[in-house]
Amino acid sequence: MKKNIPWLIGIGLLLLSCAIFLLLRKTGSGQLARIFADGVCIREIDLSAVTEPYTFSVETAYGVNEILVTPGDICVTHSDCPDQICVRSGSPRDKGLPIVCLPHRLVIQLENAPGGLDSITG
Amino acid sequence: MKRVLAAILFVLLLCGCAAGPSYQKVTFLAMDTVMTVNACGTDLPDAEQLVKSLEKKLSVTDPESEIFRLNRDKTASVSTQTLNLLETALALCERTGGALDITIYPALTAWGFTTESKHVPEASQIAALLPLIDYRKVQVDGSRISLPEGVMLDLGSVAKGYTGDVLIAALKESGVTSACLNLGGNVQVIGGKTDGSPWQIGVQDPHSDDVLGVLALRDQAAVTSGAYQRNFIGEDGNTYGHILDPETGYPADSGLAGVTVVGNCGVLCDGLSTALFVMGLDDAIRLWKSSRDFEAVFVNEDGSIAITEGLRDQFTLRQTGRELTVILR
Numbered sequence: 001m002k003k004n005i006p007w008l009i010g011i012g013l014l015l016l017s018c019a020i021f022l023l024l025r026k027t028g029s030g031q032l033a034r035i036f037a038d039g040v041c042i043r044e045i046d047l048s049a050v051t052e053p054y055t056f057s058v059e060t061a062y063g064v065n066e067i068l069v070t071p072g073d074i075c076v077t078h079s080d081c082p083d084q085i086c087v088r089s090g091s092p093r094d095k096g097l098p099i100v101c102l103p104h105r106l107v108i109q110l111e112n113a114p115g116g117l118d119s120i121t122g
Numbered sequence: 123m124k125r126v127l128a129a130i131l132f133v134l135l136l137c138g139c140a141a142g143p144s145y146q147k148v149t150f151l152a153m154d155t156v157m158t159v160n161a162c163g164t165d166l167p168d169a170e171q172l173v174k175s176l177e178k179k180l181s182v183t184d185p186e187s188e189i190f191r192l193n194r195d196k197t198a199s200v201s202t203q204t205l206n207l208l209e210t211a212l213a214l215c216e217r218t219g220g221a222l223d224i225t226i227y228p229a230l231t232a233w234g235f236t237t238e239s240k241h242v243p244e245a246s247q248i249a250a251l252l253p254l255i256d257y258r259k260v261q262v263d264g265s266r267i268s269l270p271e272g273v274m275l276d277l278g279s280v281a282k283g284y285t286g287d288v289l290i291a292a293l294k295e296s297g298v299t300s301a302c303l304n305l306g307g308n309v310q311v312i313g314g315k316t317d318g319s320p321w322q323i324g325v326q327d328p329h330s331d332d333v334l335g336v337l338a339l340r341d342q343a344a345v346t347s348g349a350y351q352r353n354f355i356g357e358d359g360n361t362y363g364h365i366l367d368p369e370t371g372y373p374a375d376s377g378l379a380g381v382t383v384v385g386n387c388g389v390l391c392d393g394l395s396t397a398l399f400v401m402g403l404d405d406a407i408r409l410w411k412s413s414r415d416f417e418a419v420f421v422n423e424d425g426s427i428a429i430t431e432g433l434r435d436q437f438t439l440r441q442t443g444r445e446l447t448v449i450l451r
Contacts, residue, residue: 034149036149036150036151038151039149039150039151039170041149082238083238090331097307097326098149098156098158100151100155100156102151102154102155105151107149107151107156109149109156109158111147113324114333115324115333115440116322117322117323117324117333117336118160118302118315118321118322118323119158119160119302119304119309119321119323119324120304120307120309120323120324120325120326120333121304121307121308121309121323121324121325121326121337121344121345121346121382122307122324122325122326122346122348122351122380
């Protein structure tokens with residue numbers, strides 16, 4: 001019996017490391033949205049943890065964008081930029097492309113492209 | 123006891139292998155678009171700095187750039203990088219019979235595509251500009267470039283592809299063997315993913331907000347051109363795309379809604395995606411049949427899809443009910 005103890009410990013550690021590995025993978029699967037202002041990440045939101053919709057504003061030297069966060073999704077609802085492309089582009093989940101407000105140098109990007117994709121050409 | 127230690131070391135080693143080097147993702151705005159570099163490695167080169175130094179040379183609007191000075195003074199000595207790109211672009215203009223033309227800028231300006239005031243110009247204005255659109259008028263003498271009066275150069279149709287190639291080279295030099303770059307919709311990858319599988323790259327459907335299909339890529343670039351990008355609705359209610367036909371000075375109307383070009387070289391894919399979109403399906407297929415350095419996904423205006431046979435094992439359709447044809451050599 002004593003002979004087997006080192007092996008039992010080894011197998012136990014192996015199972016433990018597998019469990020940790022799988023757990024880490026699982027926690028990384030939440031949909032994370034990152035908001036960049038002038039190239040700097042100013043906020044991270046785990047969209048899968050959102051239960052109630054809410055809005056907030058991002059004010060930079062270039063202007064103001066109002067952002068709506070709903071369970072699993074994010075979009076720009078108002079902006080005082082001239083082209084309004086960020087408002088019209090809707091959710092980044094649809095196209096998998098980031099929301100970009102070039103005049104305000106604001107980018108909203110999802111950590112993972114939808115549908116198990118790594119990136120999207122378009 | 124020795125055995126216990128050996129077992130612990132073995133498990134730790136396994137854990138270390140499973141973790142491996144991690145991906146580092148950076149996002150920044152440059153060249154009027156958003157760029158993301160996702161690379162696996164340590165001591166990675168500063169991608170943003172690299173792109174911005176290229177933009178400083180290639181921008182058509184920055185008064186300090188080499189291209190701006192060339193357009194203003196009609197003659198200028200340019201850096202090796204700008205010269206390399208210019209010569210590659212001119213060769214692509216020639217290869218595509220002028221469907222790609224890097225002297226289209228005066229027409230783009232007339233349409234307001236270079237500003238926020240997009241509009242349909244007078245037909246007489248376009249007609250007057252057409253003689254100025256001819257890449258063969260660009261004179262290259264060593265590193266000195268000269269343009270006739272009125273002719274203007276814009277490397278926008280190839281700059282992002284070239285930038286991708288420069289970034290890929292820099293990443294490989296620092297030992298990166300797995301990376302995925304998205305430079306405003308141009309995707310370029312190094313190797314496959316660290317789990318050994320290829321990168322899964324969605325192709326945007328020009329007709330909807332969905333992904334049309336998926337390309338499995340390793341060490342390749344995929345660049346898309348389409349009328350749905352940066353378009354505008356004129357006072358006449360018609361939609362005008364930003365890709366102009368150098369022959370007419372009007373938005374390309376070739377029957378294609380989008381083209382994705384896949385190949386080993388970013389600048390080639392970038393220039394060709396524009397050119398194939400302009401020339402239309404039949405001419406594009408002819409060019410593909412006489413070439414060996416690219417493959418393509420074509421989306422027709424009627425929604426049907428055609429892929430070249432080299433992509434048969436790399437492209438998977440994501441939408442049901444869409445007609446898919448494989449073009450054979």
